[in-house]
Amino acid sequence: MLLASGLTIIFGILNVPNFAQGHLYMVAAYLGFYMVMSYAVNYWLALVLATFALGILGVVVYFLVFYPIRNAPEVNLFVGAMALLMILEGGALYLFGTETKWFLIPWTRGVLSFGGLSLQVQRLIVIAGTVVVMTALWLFIKKTSLGAALEATAQHREGALLCGIKVSRISAMAFVVGTALAGFAGVLIGPAVLLMPTMGMGPLLVAFSAIIFGGLGSIAGAMLGAVLLGVIESLASGYISATYSLTFVFGIMIVTLLFRPKGLLGKEVWRP
Amino acid sequence: MKKVLSPMRIGWSLALVLAIVLPLVVGEYMTSILLLIAIWSIVAVSLNLLYGYTGQLSLGHSAFFGIGAYALGLIAVKLHIGFWPAFFAATAITGLFGFLVGIPALKLRGPYFVLVTLGFAAIVGVILLAWVDFTGGANGLAGMPRPNPLPLPSGGSLRFDSLLSMYYFVLFFLVAISLICHRLVHSLIGQTFIAISHDENLAEALGINTMRQKLISFTISALFSGMAGALYASYNVVISPDLAHFARGMDVLACLIVGGAGTMAGPVIGTFVMMAIPEALQIVPSLKTFINGVILLLFIVFLPAGITGGFKALFSKRDIQG
Amino acid sequence: MALLEVSSLSKLFGGLMAVSSLSFSVEQGQLVSIIGPNGAGKTTLFNLLTGVYKPTSGRVLFEGKDITGCKPFQSARIGIGRTFQRTMVFARETVLDNVMIGQALHVKNGVWGAIARSAAARREEIKVREKARSLLDFVGLAHTEERQAGTLTEEAQKRLSIAMVLAADPKLLLLDEPTGGVNLEEIGGLIELVQKIRQSGITVCLIEHKMRMVMSMSDHIIVLNYGTNIAEGTPAEVAGNSEVIKAYLGARRVA
Numbered sequence: 001m002l003l004a005s006g007l008t009i010i011f012g013i014l015n016v017p018n019f020a021q022g023h024l025y026m027v028a029a030y031l032g033f034y035m036v037m038s039y040a041v042n043y044w045l046a047l048v049l050a051t052f053a054l055g056i057l058g059v060v061v062y063f064l065v066f067y068p069i070r071n072a073p074e075v076n077l078f079v080g081a082m083a084l085l086m087i088l089e090g091g092a093l094y095l096f097g098t099e100t101k102w103f104l105i106p107w108t109r110g111v112l113s114f115g116g117l118s119l120q121v122q123r124l125i126v127i128a129g130t131v132v133v134m135t136a137l138w139l140f141i142k143k144t145s146l147g148a149a150l151e152a153t154a155q156h157r158e159g160a161l162l163c164g165i166k167v168s169r170i171s172a173m174a175f176v177v178g179t180a181l182a183g184f185a186g187v188l189i190g191p192a193v194l195l196m197p198t199m200g201m202g203p204l205l206v207a208f209s210a211i212i213f214g215g216l217g218s219i220a221g222a223m224l225g226a227v228l229l230g231v232i233e234s235l236a237s238g239y240i241s242a243t244y245s246l247t248f249v250f251g252i253m254i255v256t257l258l259f260r261p262k263g264l265l266g267k268e269v270w271r272p
Numbered sequence: 273m274k275k276v277l278s279p280m281r282i283g284w285s286l287a288l289v290l291a292i293v294l295p296l297v298v299g300e301y302m303t304s305i306l307l308l309i310a311i312w313s314i315v316a317v318s319l320n321l322l323y324g325y326t327g328q329l330s331l332g333h334s335a336f337f338g339i340g341a342y343a344l345g346l347i348a349v350k351l352h353i354g355f356w357p358a359f360f361a362a363t364a365i366t367g368l369f370g371f372l373v374g375i376p377a378l379k380l381r382g383p384y385f386v387l388v389t390l391g392f393a394a395i396v397g398v399i400l401l402a403w404v405d406f407t408g409g410a411n412g413l414a415g416m417p418r419p420n421p422l423p424l425p426s427g428g429s430l431r432f433d434s435l436l437s438m439y440y441f442v443l444f445f446l447v448a449i450s451l452i453c454h455r456l457v458h459s460l461i462g463q464t465f466i467a468i469s470h471d472e473n474l475a476e477a478l479g480i481n482t483m484r485q486k487l488i489s490f491t492i493s494a495l496f497s498g499m500a501g502a503l504y505a506s507y508n509v510v511i512s513p514d515l516a517h518f519a520r521g522m523d524v525l526a527c528l529i530v531g532g533a534g535t536m537a538g539p540v541i542g543t544f545v546m547m548a549i550p551e552a553l554q555i556v557p558s559l560k561t562f563i564n565g566v567i568l569l570l571f572i573v574f575l576p577a578g579i580t581g582g583f584k585a586l587f588s589k590r591d592i593q594g
Numbered sequence: 595m596a597l598l599e600v601s602s603l604s605k606l607f608g609g610l611m612a613v614s615s616l617s618f619s620v621e622q623g624q625l626v627s628i629i630g631p632n633g634a635g636k637t638t639l640f641n642l643l644t645g646v647y648k649p650t651s652g653r654v655l656f657e658g659k660d661i662t663g664c665k666p667f668q669s670a671r672i673g674i675g676r677t678f679q680r681t682m683v684f685a686r687e688t689v690l691d692n693v694m695i696g697q698a699l700h701v702k703n704g705v706w707g708a709i710a711r712s713a714a715a716r717r718e719e720i721k722v723r724e725k726a727r728s729l730l731d732f733v734g735l736a737h738t739e740e741r742q743a744g745t746l747t748e749e750a751q752k753r754l755s756i757a758m759v760l761a762a763d764p765k766l767l768l769l770d771e772p773t774g775g776v777n778l779e780e781i782g783g784l785i786e787l788v789q790k791i792r793q794s795g796i797t798v799c800l801i802e803h804k805m806r807m808v809m810s811m812s813d814h815i816i817v818l819n820y821g822t823n824i825a826e827g828t829p830a831e832v833a834g835n836s837e838v839i840k841a842y843l844g845a846r847r848v849a
Contacts, residue, residue: 068573075329076576078386079529082331083569086522090562205391212384244402247395253388254376452709459708460694460701460719467684467695474682477644479670479699479762488705
């Protein structure tokens with residue numbers, strides 16, 4: 001479903017190599033789950049709380065993990081992200097066990113039908129939320145100077161430095177915004193899917209495929225890729241096979257890499 | 273070119289002697305642990321070639337391990353082919369997969385490459401689980417063959433029925449593969465790998481076909497991981513899809529980094545430490561990933577060169593590559 | 595036939611025309627200097643010649659063959675060597691290893707030879723090491739073999755990077771500001787080295803800012819501004835050219 005597109009935007013635009021994003025989303029989903037199910041917190045409130053909570057978690061993670069190693073070779077950052085992923089997944093496995101959980105809210109089972117097409121209510125909410133976030137992000141990046149700084153840093157770090165942009169602060173901000181959005185996504189999408197400690201992996205890969213498909217270095221591309229892939233994935237789920245839909249999406253990414261490495265709208269990303 | 277210092281040679285010889293003698297004194301359970309450590313060390317060594325020496329971080333080696341294991345299983349069990357041809361076929365097949373995956377994957381750099389390898393591992397995991405007719409699904413496959421008896425020149429034959437014999441079998445491969453990697457890394461070819469790991473752009477500017485070199489490294493690395501998978505299948509007799517789960521790949525990478533990537537001793541030391549100590553402390557398996565993650569995090573922030581790096585820094589004044 | 599021939603080369607970056615319809619040629623054995631104000635497109639030109647950037651239009655011919663848009667490692671194999679403005683060496687490797695790596699593109703023995711440590715592989719390694727040593731001697735770094743490249747002075751590292759490119763036996767050597775960031779006393783030594791290289795038969799193409807050096811060394815000078823050549827000729831011809839003077843003293847471009 002268009003679940004994927006929401007996540008893609010959220011993960012992809014900020015160009016921070018944090019593989020743990022998927023797992024942060026997972027954490028948020030569980031957080032929301034417990035808030036709503038165990039503590040009877042209102043769903044919408046939980047949504048807001050989770051976003052903030054993950055944002056704070058993002059700050060903590062940034063200062064514990066990424067800030068200390070920011071000057072190390074790039075690979076170390078990936079390893080750090082990986083370590084974070086392992087910690088989150090391991091922790092979740094231990095705390096929550098391997099059985100899946102259903103995140104139930106009053107209208108989860110509700111279905112709206114119009115014109116022969118029936119959609120789960122929650123999925124509509126997801127789509128709505130995604131559109132809102134996408135638009136907000138787009139406006140932010142394209143219309144504000146802070147957003148422009150973000151885009152500049154993502155495309156060319158050194159150039160941004162030369163222009164006087166405080167790259168480290170922007171990166172930190174990007175990171176935190178990214179985690180906050182993962183929080184939002186977690187509670188938004190949680191009710192629509194099964195909760196498992198490994199639930200973050202699939203969306204992460206789809207998000208990533210969308211970025212490649214849509215084009216490296218282009219925000220519009222990432223968004224377009226996300227939407228297209230989301231559609232393709234749901235079609236694949238329906239007509240081919242649900243289990244292999246991820247494989248299919250991944251296959252598209254590989255084909256893109258082989259034949260058109262820049263993706264649909266990719267720009268030549270300057271590498272020093 | 274790094275010269276192999278005499279203390280290193282002594283260290284290796286001691287380690288080898290220890291590895292040979294230890295199972296004779298400790299019980300069966302410990303020997304089986306050592307065997308597993310040896311198998312995963314092979315994966316770590318192969319990953320070291322790709323990551324430690326060529327600078328490409330792959331999170332997908334669990335997939336190659338799984339492919340090797342399942343290839344052996346399917347060829348031996350379903351096609352009723354004997355162990356030895358099946359073993360070499362499984363290794364070759366995994367190498368082929370490595371080659372095919374490497375071609376698109378290595379076109380990417382940085383986080384994109386890492387994610388593609390991760391994606392590959394995830395996909396393989398899905399396929400192994402879902403293609404029930406072919407792979408037996410969650411139940412996996414059973415009936416993996418042990419190596420057929422090898423005729424000895426003095427008459428009689430070398431049998432592989434016992435745990436001890438399997439241990440030495442695996443140890444043989446660990447030593448052989450380590451030796452091959454050692455030679456590769458200290459050759460002119462190895463120099464190109466190391467150059468790529470330090471500065472790929474400069475290597476390319478100097479005329480090195482970086483894509484080709486990376487592909488060579490990647491394929492060999494995948495091949496050896498597949499071999500390890502086949503060895504595991506043979507030892508364990510039963511295999512299941514969670515062998516190829518990407519978390520295994522991350523565990524191996526953690527072992528490698530903790531031990532010290534980019535050194536010959538690193539992968540073995542790291543795997544030993546990360547696998548033996550939890551055993552000794554009787555740590556609950558479900559906490560393993562969490563603990564591995566924490567240890568990895570501590571190391572990557574405070575001691576990225578790993579245990580061997582720490583030793584080097586302690587004992588030497590010269591600058592050595594971490 | 596000119597060794598290097600560039601015709602109507604252009605490179606567009608988004609809205610910026612970094613190189614614009616540039617045409618020139620370099621004859622075998624010459625020492626050609628490329629000068630121009632900052633931002634004139636000199637380094638971009640080198641990047642285009644060596645395949646780091648693909649031209650938007652135009653052609654590059656080397657020894658009569660079209661090499662437009664080939665990859666960087668291919669241009670090195672064809673015989674074009676190139677150094678960078680920002681000195682690029684493998685800082686964590688030894689000086690000797692750096693020069694050995696420079697020969698990598700000529701290494702014949704592959705994986706099997708390496709694994710088996712065949713006689714051929716071992717011989718080749720010895721040959722490569724010997725050649726590396728003689729190259730270090732040639733550039734004046736003979737005594738620094740075992741040192742880590744990153745510990746050398748800036749000037750020594752520049753010599754090392756030159757040795758590394760020479761290791762590949764180039765026919766054409768592109769040097770991007772070889773005396774950039776180097777002390778006044780050390781410049782003379784580097785100039786001598788460039789002369790030595792030129793005398794050994796290699797055609798040299800130099801990007802430089804130091805006018806006296808350029809005027810005294812070059813057979814031919816090409817002046818770039820705003821991505822195109824505004825003048826070329828012998829040092830004497832260029833020095834008197836009013837366009838050139840205007841370019842240097844006129845409106846400045848942001849780098």
